[in-house]
Amino acid sequence: xxxxxxxxxxxxxxxxxxxxxxxxxxxxxxxxxxxxxxxxxxxxxxxxxxxxxxxxxxxxxxxxxxxxxxxxxxxxxxxxxxxxxxxxxxxxxxxxxxxxxxxxxxxxxxxxxxxxxxxxxxxxxxxxxxxxxxxxxxxxxxxxxxxxxxxxxxxxxxxxxxxxxxxxxxxxxxxxxxxxxxxxxxxxxxxxxxxxxxxxxxxxxxxxxxxxxxxxxxxxxxxxxxxxxxxxxxxxxxxxxxxxxxxxxxxxxxxxxxxxxxxxxxxxxxxxxxxxxxxxxxxxxxxxxxxxxxxxxxxxxxxxxxxxxxxxxxxxxxxxxxxxxxxxxxxxxxxxxxxxxxxxxxxxxxxxxxxxxxxxxxxxxxxxxxxxxxxxxxxxxxxxx
Amino acid sequence: xxxxxxxxxxxxxxxxxxxxxxxxxxxxxxxxxxxxxxxxxxxxxxxxxxxxxxxxxxxxxxxxxxxxxxxxxxxxxxxxxxxxxxxxxxxxxxxxxxxxxxxxxxxxxxxxxxxxxxxxxxxxxxxxxxxxxxxxxxxxxxxxxxxxxxxxxxxxxxxxxxxxxxxxxxxxxxxxxxxxxxxxxxxxxxxxxxxxxxxxxxxxxxxxxxxxxxxxxxxxxxxxxxxxxxxxxxxxxxxxxxxxxxxxxxxxxxxxxxxxxxxxxxxxxxxxxxxxxxxxxxxxxxxxxxxxxxxxxxxxxxxxxxxxxxxxxxxxxxxxxxxxxxxxxxxxxxxxxxxxxxxxxxxxxxxxxxxxxxxxxxxxxxxxxxxxxxxxxxxxxxxxx
Numbered sequence: 037x038x039x040x041x042x043x044x045x046x047x048x049x050x051x052x053x054x055x056x057x058x059x060x061x062x063x064x065x066x067x068x069x070x071x072x073x074x075x076x077x078x079x080x081x082x083x084x085x086x087x088x089x090x091x092x093x094x095x096x097x098x099x100x101x102x103x104x105x106x107x108x109x110x111x112x113x114x115x116x117x118x119x120x121x122x123x124x125x126x127x128x129x130x131x132x133x134x135x136x137x138x139x140x141x142x143x144x145x146x147x148x149x150x151x152x153x154x155x156x157x158x159x160x161x162x163x164x165x166x167x168x169x170x171x172x173x174x175x176x177x178x179x180x181x182x183x184x185x186x187x188x189x190x191x192x193x194x195x196x197x198x199x200x201x202x203x204x205x206x207x208x209x210x211x212x213x214x215x216x217x218x219x220x221x222x223x224x225x226x227x228x229x230x231x232x233x234x235x236x237x238x239x240x241x242x243x244x245x246x247x248x249x250x251x252x253x254x255x256x257x258x259x260x261x262x263x264x265x266x267x268x269x270x271x272x273x274x275x276x277x278x279x280x281x282x283x284x285x286x287x288x289x290x291x292x293x294x295x296x297x298x299x300x301x302x303x304x305x306x307x308x309x310x311x312x313x314x315x316x317x318x319x320x321x322x323x324x325x326x327x328x329x330x331x332x333x334x335x336x337x338x339x340x341x342x343x344x345x346x347x348x349x350x351x352x353x354x355x356x357x358x359x360x361x362x363x364x365x366x367x368x369x370x371x372x373x374x375x376x377x378x379x380x381x382x383x384x385x386x387x388x389x390x391x392x393x394x395x396x397x398x399x400x401x402x403x404x405x406x407x408x409x410x411x412x413x414x415x416x417x418x419x420x421x
Numbered sequence: 422x423x424x425x426x427x428x429x430x431x432x433x434x435x436x437x438x439x440x441x442x443x444x445x446x447x448x449x450x451x452x453x454x455x456x457x458x459x460x461x462x463x464x465x466x467x468x469x470x471x472x473x474x475x476x477x478x479x480x481x482x483x484x485x486x487x488x489x490x491x492x493x494x495x496x497x498x499x500x501x502x503x504x505x506x507x508x509x510x511x512x513x514x515x516x517x518x519x520x521x522x523x524x525x526x527x528x529x530x531x532x533x534x535x536x537x538x539x540x541x542x543x544x545x546x547x548x549x550x551x552x553x554x555x556x557x558x559x560x561x562x563x564x565x566x567x568x569x570x571x572x573x574x575x576x577x578x579x580x581x582x583x584x585x586x587x588x589x590x591x592x593x594x595x596x597x598x599x600x601x602x603x604x605x606x607x608x609x610x611x612x613x614x615x616x617x618x619x620x621x622x623x624x625x626x627x628x629x630x631x632x633x634x635x636x637x638x639x640x641x642x643x644x645x646x647x648x649x650x651x652x653x654x655x656x657x658x659x660x661x662x663x664x665x666x667x668x669x670x671x672x673x674x675x676x677x678x679x680x681x682x683x684x685x686x687x688x689x690x691x692x693x694x695x696x697x698x699x700x701x702x703x704x705x706x707x708x709x710x711x712x713x714x715x716x717x718x719x720x721x722x723x724x725x726x727x728x729x730x731x732x733x734x735x736x737x738x739x740x741x742x743x744x745x746x747x748x749x750x751x752x753x754x755x756x757x758x759x760x761x762x763x764x765x766x767x768x769x770x771x772x773x774x775x776x777x778x779x780x781x782x783x784x785x786x787x788x789x790x791x792x793x794x795x796x797x798x799x800x801x802x803x804x805x806x
Contacts, residue, residue, distance in 0.1 A: 113657035272498035
């Protein structure tokens with residue numbers, strides 16, 4: 037494995053208001069996010085040489101025409117990427133390869149999902165377990181992880197509540213978050229149970245949204261703006277479609293995140309993530325997921341992530357801010373959009389213009405996206421000034 | 422737009438027998454094609470650093486796990502690409518970017534589709550035309566093109582029959598073709614009508630199949646084999662999801678193919694395709710499509726492609742062999758597989774080891790893949806020794 041370190045720079049980002057967007061279809065959300073990114077980059081649409089679009093559900097659009105038609109971006113190459121919940125970040129990764137290869141000077145990547153009008157609100161058919169039968173839902177799968185994690189480390193649900201309280205507090209400050217309200221520890225702990233031990237506030241909402249980024253060769257980027265953000269490393273690790281219930285699956289960590297981080301760190305020259313990374317936006321589809329992510333990314337020893345959250349180290353003014361945006365907890369997880377939104381958030385943080393809570397003067401940021409019900413695949417991208 | 426000319430080489434290719442493959446699922450077909458490519462490259466599976474998988478129908482597999490699970494290729498990055506009928510070639514294109522970017526030394530690209538067990542055999546819902554209503558099928562759409570083409574150039578159905586006879590003759594010699602039988606002009610003309618003027622032999626069959634390629638940096642490729650094939654140029658052009666029935670749509674040519682060819686030719690230094698290209702595998706989902714392709718690719722003037730076919734110039738021993746493999750006419754069009762199969766065919770031709778009919782000593786070959794019912798998107802890839 038080689039590297040594309042500093043071969044690609046982000047010159048513009050855009051993001052819709054996330055939420056119940058019954059006012060627009062996937063096409064309308066894409067227009068909103070992409071036009072913001074174009075304006076942010078200060079380019080003309082005609083300068084875009086190639087596009088990548090991330091959607092998971094076919095109902096949110098298939099093929100390159102899912103991007104060309106809404107934007108009237110005709111007669112350029114556009115690829116649709118789908119990679120479960122890593123769809124957005126993998127679309128970004130492939131766009132980066134397009135630029136780093138020398139083929140394109142300037143490219144667009146966008147992700148979108150209309151989750152409130154897709155099949156996502158029903159119980160997904162993810163295949164039947166021979167014993168447990170049908171109806172394995174996302175909360176049900178992640179609940180298995182939470183149960184094992186809490187049991188093995190002798191913890192209780194309060195450590196999950198701490199994640200929810202932090203991320204809701206951050207999200208309340210972000211104008212584009214879906215859920216913009218603080219909650220108390222008591223609210224989290226007393227909320228209706230979804231799939232034990234995960235209560236309502238342990239789960240991210242079901243959300244519509246889109247996000248976009250314009251990337252360029254560094255020489256082009258520096259002509260466009262004084263503060264481009266560079267791609268330092270990007271890793272993707274794919275395991276299996278069915279890690280759960282298979283022999284040897286350890287519900288307390290996911291090798292996919294560990295492998296993706298290892299690759300991205302190696303490319304970026306990160307040997308001590310806790311010290312070298314100034315902020316992280318991680319995939320907290322459930323509160324338990326954030327705890328696993330913190331450990332899998334090397335910010336804390338196994339079984340200790342809860343302490344980092346409880347003691348304020350993961351707060352925006354802490355030693356390793358995690359989800360200063362409010363995370364998926366506040367933004368939901370419109371699948372194709374999420375990975376690109378993470379790029380959006382970290383880019384703006386590194387430029388000192390975060391919406392919501394700005395972390396103090398970060399130089400290196402991490403974006404982390406997982407796919408499937410934990411352990412199926414994961415991507416890590418390191419950005420830097 | 423830049424270029425990736427000579428930055429990527431093909432070191433191994435594989436392809437299943439195409440046909441009614443009720444004996445295997447998409448996973449089994451992938452194993453068959455990929456293992457052949459691995460053996461052809463003379464590598465160990467563990468050397469594969471990254472993968473790209475092309476599938477169109479979710480029933481043929483989604484996300485990177487569609488490739489990792491069948492092959493047990495775990496803990497590497499794998500991207501799923503979907504781009505209508507250009508899915509296979511766009512997966513190849515993105516894999517090329519991955520290698521050309523400097524990130525990977527050796528990568529796998531595979532495409533698969535189980536068309537006989539998907540929704541493809543029913544009438545697709547491609548959206549309703551306000552006047553013509555529901556049920557616009559692929560034959561129905563391409564029939565509109567055939568009608569206009571034949572009318573405007575004063576031709577009759579016999580020019581279509583000539584394409585069918587040529588491609589069936591070629592395919593009869595190819596051990597991996599779905600339909601391996603010669604037909605006569607009379608058979609073609611007297612066959613049951615599918616959608617006037619397209620009869621049974623004007624349509625490609627409904628087919629299962631998979632294809633794969635291993636690509637590498639040129640330095641790595643030359644260590645693996647004496648005859649790697651280089652990517653000289655690759656173009657993709659995306660237009661709209663609904664070109665048909667829109668004002669100004671010219672049913673006699675597709676700007677997507679023209680644009681994709683223009684880009685690929687520019688990268689490869691092709692200024693006179695008829696002279697410089699030694700063979701072409703083009704997307705003949707219907708006989709009329711091949712005639713349009715021949716013209717859109719610059720091998721013949723508008724309205725004259727039929728003459729090139731009729732007079733033998735497009736035969737394997739002609740001046741510009743088109744579909745020496747038998748084309749989609751003989752192979753069918755398992756969507757994710759087709760673009761990769763084109764790479765397979767042209768690679769083996771350039772290496773002098775074509776299955777079926779070998780063209781005499783070709784140095785430069787062209788692969789062409791279209792998506793949607795004509796005019797939605799198209800890709801062109803130039804390969805050379």
